[in-house]
Amino acid sequence: MDNIYFIGFMGTGKTTISKLIADHLNMKWTDLDDMIQQKEKKTVVEIFRENGEEYFRNLEKEVLKDVAGKGGYVVSTGGGIVIVDENVKIMKESGLIITLVASPDVIYVRLKDDQSRPLLQVPNPLDEIKRLMYERAPFYIKGDIIIDTSFDEPEIIVGEILKEIEKRKNGKGTC
Ligand code: S3P
DSSP states (O other): OOEEEEEESTTSSHHHHHHHHHHHHTOEEEEHHHHHHHHHTSOHHHHHHHHOHHHHHHHHHHHHHHHHHHOSEEEEOOTTGGGSHHHHHHHHHHEEEEEEEOOHHHHHHHHTTOOOOGGGOSSOHHHHHHHHHHHHHHHHTTSSEEEEOSSSOHHHHHHHHHHHHHHHHTTOSOO
């Protein structure tokens, strides 16, 4: 069975929404950041600080390949996974990609007191959110389904996603 991959910027709700979708569809769930942390026995913050971003990106690709080879998972990915073309190819070939989006202001409010995102520990996080989002937008739009999580409650968003998945199963989708 194919995987379902959740991609999107930090703070768009990938973890929460993907877990709910896995429950609804009775599929297994995993989070690539968790897999990396377990593998390295370090937090993402420690990996970025001690080994650098490139090292983290290599691990990210490794764990993605692991889960792509298994199938049947709903996968919550890290926001930067899309910057590596090969990762997008791996996801496209092994499942359905769902992109979650939210406005920079909403993301800023959701993450302003969160120290677990190394890329946002900068003097002006809102500017950095806008800059990174602009840079990554061409990759995020490669998702098969794109859903805005800025305003609705998780259960509403999950309902929308389930409807979209159902349409695709019935051959009414575009992918
Ligand atoms: C990152 C997003 C994070 C995590 C790491 C890098 C990014 O995951 O992988 O801090 O480059 O956007 P979340 O999107 O789950 O926060």
